[in-house]
Amino acid sequence: MSRKNERLVNLTIALLATKRYLTKNEIFRNIEGYEGNAEAKERMFERDKDDLRKLGIQIEVGGLDPLFDDEAGYRIRPESYALSLRDLTPSQVTLLSLAAQAWQDAAFTDLSQQALRKLTSIGLDTDTSQLPVMAPKLIGADENLRSALDALTSLTAIEFDYLNIQGVAQQRRLLVYGVQARKSHWYLIGLDTEKDAIRNFRVDRIQGEVKPSGKSQSYVIPPSFEIAELEPAIETPLAVLQVRPGAGYQLRRMATTIETADDWDLLEVPIFDLAFITSLVLWHGEDVIVSSPLQLRSAVITGLEKVVSTHG
């Protein structure tokens, strides 16, 4: 194992140091560790190239000259090998380090630690106390989120069982385009390949494990794709609610307008999700009355009638 590691490091050094492409024969002759017959060396080299690529090192193939019966040659460009974020100020390095620390104890710990080591290797002193910010903390990032993020970076489709609204698990297949943390939940957003439409999935509603489905690099994220803004769009319908003064704190935070009065305040609240607003209104009991739309009003009345009849 140690000899193989040594050979991989030597190969990296040689391919990085060279100004021109090195042919396989030059590599076998000059780099230590390529032993055995021609076929064995060949196999060794193929595996080594694969391994370096897995480490994210890009090996460039070139030097094929059609006029001569040239062999292919290999090199690693220093500019692709090295951290491109290099003209960084100490405060930028500090920000990046803080960002990497956000994953402490979460699913990405090993990755962010590795990123942190690379950043520290730049050799700039960082002083967190100079910045008026704290290391943030990503909450609720679990193994399934990690698997989904791995799929997102390698562009591999994923499969998982998802709890539908009736409370039944159903298999879904998704090309992940993005992730979102909203209202304390993680969401995967992407193309549901069965439905052939963009869908959101809340990570904690996934039952069991997220599994890769198919090969990596199997899709592209459409450049036009954007996660819908959190701000209410113009078309988002508004609910008009009467709310008792002093009550409905959460509704007031969501409201776009609030008119205060003595007995009932008048709130306009965007309806992103009818079911959510219905249960939020129910949560507030007699402190909230729905004026409009009719759909929400009847949903709330029906809900209340059911509670009364089940508890009567």
Add this chain to the structure above:
Amino acid sequence: MAKQETGLARTARLLDLVPYLTTHQGVAISELAKTFNATVKEITDDLNTLWMCGLPGYTPLELIDLEFESGFVSIRNAETLAAPRALDRAEALSVYMGLDLLSAELSSSNESLASEISNLQDQLRTQLISAPQVQIEASLKSEFRALILRAIRRRGWLEITYHSAATDQVTKRSVAPYELSQSGSHEYLQGYCDNAKAIRNFRADRIVTVVEIADQVWPSNQVTANDQAIKYEVKVHAATRQVLEVLPQIVAGATSATIEGYSAPWTSRAILSLAGQVEAVEPAEIRSAVHARATAALGNYH
């Protein structure tokens, strides 16, 4: 550390040790082990391997020159590998998302920092093949987090303004904070609440403001933990996803369940919000409280 190390992880560490050593000449092996999350033996093996690496020729002129017999490491003749390696896509994404959260936690007054962060994100974006969309909402403002963590360290008191979903009231409370922790998908501040004279958990995203209070005596250790949980018997008429999420003690397919709660107002509101999918059976007070609230609310529409 306990996990099995793959050969490739070791190669990565060998490559990453060189730039780190280049900018940290004279670092102790024990320190390196800590930084690289490895054992002293693993790091020593790594140094012994690196010592055999270099440019073709492999004479002392071409080999990496390492000294580490003293337990402190210095490196020379390693220019080819001296630059830190590029972040791979997953690393770049992890930092990118961290920056997103950092920026979400900033207060709006911090415009210059916000633009510095978005500038770094632009640079990182170029490392991600096809740019994924990331959007992260903060549960706690950075300035509040700073105050809370400082108070925990110094054993200082805080006055927090808090919105309770159970009572739908915003109240000011004096709290001796013990810790910030996460449970499920939420972050909580746990501390001794002077108003309740008991230990309380506050959901971070419901904390409205945080202010430090000077010179208050830290609570004695005799404070007992949480109030007694109350048990409720419920009938489940439809075990929908909403039901399973609001009352996680209910399992899929169940027709009845015993749930534990700390607050009667919270439980009755939760059952009310489930619109008859769950029926409170015992204790009788909670059943009649749910019924009374629903009847009163219905009265508003007649």
